Amino acid sequence: MDKLDKELLSQIADFHTIPQGSFNIRKNGESLDRKSTKDIEIISKKDKSGIDIIVKEGVKNKSVHIPVIITVGNLNDLVYNDFYIGKDAEVLIVAGCGIHNPSNQKSQHDGIHSFHLAENSKVKYIEKHLGIGTGSGEKILNPTTVVEMKKGSQFEMETIQLGGVSKSNRKTDAVLEDDAKLVIKEKILTTDKQIAKTVFNVVLKGKNSSVEVISRSVAKGKSKQQFISNIKGQNECFGHVECDGILMDKAVIESTPKIVAKDLNATLVHEAAIGKIAGDQMIKLQTLGLSEEEAQNEIIKGFLR
């Protein structure tokens, strides 16, 4: 592992040393290092590129890190990772992809992550995406997350893309059974001519299932963002989608809400607000002695925290 690898890993997965617990590091389309534990086993897939991560029943307070790094251009990395979370298990999963593309040819990573949550299991899932490198080659990231949630399971997902990614197409599909709870927090910053698309499809199939989606994004330069959410309530359930976007320069943000209730006791809410930084927020911070630029930076930093 060289200095660049370490820098990418620290930024996307908070890797400062080799982590406790299970991990798999993938570099330029190949497995670089791996550790399985008795609680969380990692096995290579035989039929296609990717791994199966098996979290045993009843495992508590364990973590698994599966970061991906790409340090070359002209690479198209497609990977399928399946997570099987045993009954009553509680686990932290840290994924994410960092691309350093020094070339003038594109680098792309498509990670297809499928989560199978057994009854009453709990997962906190963090994925960070980052693009760096001075070459003109595009840095493309297309993460797909599929979540199947059995009765009483909980899935909390934080998805963070704070700059440098030329194009991203983020897709999240989830089906929730009785008492399952899904929370998704998304933070996106785009600059220059970057394009970021996010699509959420959530089916609230079970009684007392709930989903909360909080999306905060900042679009600068001539970047474009598209946010599409489609929540279906098929039972007594609760769904809340909150999409806030700060628009700057000549950027464009498009938000398309769709909520479909098929049960009299389904409560579904979608809130969306897009606009420039509020003038009164700028004034308040200027009255504390911050310049216009400093005020703007503080507001964005807080908003995307």
Place this chain on the structure above:
Amino acid sequence: MLEFKNVSYKVVDEKTGKERYILKNLNINFPENKVTVITGHNGSGKSTMIKLIMGILLPTEGEILLDGQALNSLSISERANLGISIALQQPVRFKGLTVRDLLNLASKSHNKIPDACEFLAKVGLCAKDYMDRELDDSLSGGELKRIELAISLAKSGKVMLFDEPEAGIDLWSFDSLVDVFDNLKNKTVVIVSHQRKVLESADFVLLLNGANDVKLGKKKEILPLLEKPSCRKLGGLVNG
């Protein structure tokens, strides 16, 4: 010394299309290191006056000076760095920024709990409960108003402006609010208020009774004027 020299502020009336003076040709010397409470009926230009001092609005005519330095060409942040602070009438909500963030920005330091405790305790809040709260819709209007005051105390400065600090604060917290101003006697404090208790805590009262009708005097000279029917009719003075 904070001074208004021939200061006017006029706007175009949306209904008539004609120009209308909110403040006209005012000459005021705000008493240094004293508490001055500006009072007057709704729409008399009280808030306009302190927004002009902070630079949120600019005079259409005249000049505002601080220690002889003209402020008109200075931005809001330049005035803040000269030592002017303000607690706004309508506190601003921020998604993502916390009470700690604002206190840090205001005091330009990293407030650990004990320092922040001091500012928040002065406005009746416990730092432990509030430091990491976001300044968003989860806070009530009254909580936000107290936090606005704490931020203003953390910012501090030689000129401290407060726009209706009592608005949204429950009546039984009034005495401690008045104590806050009592402890600022070594600053030039300018407060916009209608509240009797706040007025009674003043050294000086500035009564705004029209665009160019201003009376500034010691509390004992001005307060009796507020009891007169002509002033009472204008509304404003509230017991509390």
